Amino acid sequence: MVSTFPMQPIGYVSSPYKNLREIPRGLGTKHDAEGVLEIKQELELGLTDIEGFSHLFVIWAFDRSEGFELLGTPPSDNRPHGVFATRSPRRPNPIGLTVVELLRREGPRLYVRGVDMLDGTPIFDIKPYLSNIESQELRRGWLAEVEAQTEP
Amino acid sequence: MVSTFPMQPIGYVSSPYKNLREIPRGLGTKHDAEGVLEIKQELELGLTDIEGFSHLFVIWAFDRSEGFELLGTPPSDNRPHGVFATRSPRRPNPIGLTVVELLRREGPRLYVRGVDMLDGTPIFDIKPYLSNIESQELRRGWLAEVEAQTEP
Numbered sequence: 587m588v589s590t591f592p593m594q595p596i597g598y599v600s601s602p603y604k605n606l607r608e609i610p611r612g613l614g615t616k617h618d619a620e621g622v623l624e625i626k627q628e629l630e631l632g633l634t635d636i637e638g639f640s641h642l643f644v645i646w647a648f649d650r651s652e653g654f655e656l657l658g659t660p661p662s663d664n665r666p667h668g669v670f671a672t673r674s675p676r677r678p679n680p681i682g683l684t685v686v687e688l689l690r691r692e693g694p695r696l697y698v699r700g701v702d703m704l705d706g707t708p709i710f711d712i713k714p715y716l717s718n719i720e721s722q723e724l725r726r727g728w729l730a731e732v733e734a735q736t737e738p
Numbered sequence: 739m740v741s742t743f744p745m746q747p748i749g750y751v752s753s754p755y756k757n758l759r760e761i762p763r764g765l766g767t768k769h770d771a772e773g774v775l776e777i778k779q780e781l782e783l784g785l786t787d788i789e790g791f792s793h794l795f796v797i798w799a800f801d802r803s804e805g806f807e808l809l810g811t812p813p814s815d816n817r818p819h820g821v822f823a824t825r826s827p828r829r830p831n832p833i834g835l836t837v838v839e840l841l842r843r844e845g846p847r848l849y850v851r852g853v854d855m856l857d858g859t860p861i862f863d864i865k866p867y868l869s870n871i872e873s874q875e876l877r878r879g880w881l882a883e884v885e886a887q888t889e890p
Binding site: 589590591592593594595596625629631632633634635636637638639640641642643645647649656657666667668669670671672673677678679680681683685687708710711712713714715716718719721723724725726727728729730731 | 741742743744745746747748777781783784785786787788789790791792793795797799801808809818819820821822823824825829830831832833835837839860862863864865866867868870871873875876877878879880881882883
């Protein structure tokens with residue numbers, strides 16, 4: 587059984603955020619920052635027909651995060667939660683997942699809205715966003731609790 | 739600049755699918771197979787409070803896929819598309835992404851609906867599914883075209 591899988595960047599994020607403090611965090615945060623997914627030239631063919639999709643999943647590396655903690659307190663709450671029930675950067679595998687809106691493509695560059703990554707973040711994969719979960723079926727655990735407490 | 743990121747499984751999928759032929763593919767496929775995400779005992783604390791979420795993102799390894807192709811023809815179409823505009827297993831980084839419904843948790847085991855992975859698939863990460871894209875904002879490119887052509 588293979589125990590380690592080596593991942594290599596397919597490209598890098600060009601983002602307005604140069605350090606962590608600049609990235610909006612916490613409850614009700616809306617990520618509408620624009621950025622560019624700069625894919626390696628030799629992989630450009632893999633972007634064929636991506637223009638047809640309005641939204642993309644971006645899978646990327648928390649490359650400036652060190653170590654992990656199984657329990658952590660997110661910025662939106664004062665109670666600790668398990669790392670797999672949060673979007674904490676301090677994860678056993680430092681993998682990030684962001685849904686972005688695709689604005690346009692220029693060759694190997696995807697101009698997108700909704701980046702929450704640091705400038706220079708390595709990208710592992712891009713996939714089309716194909717479907718939603720029905721809103722009435724969605725439960726959002728501790729996050730919904732915090733939201734309910736902070737509503738006026 | 740780091741060029742390779744080693745990822746290690748946080749656990750494995752227990753799935754009814756023992757080989758690729760058994761996994762439903764193509765247009766309109768509904769994945770309602772049940773399975774179990776078996777997380778390593780030493781990471782169980784990281785699942786704290788995950789029960790509150792109805793749906794989870796599972797990031798996993800296409801561990802039985804070899805190599806990649808930048809252009810490929812998916813089962814639902816007869817035209818080739820770029821790998822980043824499809825869910826092809828033959829990707830530069832063999833990373834899979836699946837949204838599952840969490841049915842219940844028993845210690846380090848998450849019982850879920852919606853698995854489309856092979857039995858024994860390594861899991862890299864689990865994240866809570868927090869929000870949808872508004873349906874009226876969603877465009878689904880070549881997939882929507884194929885669906886339109888095949889509707890009665």
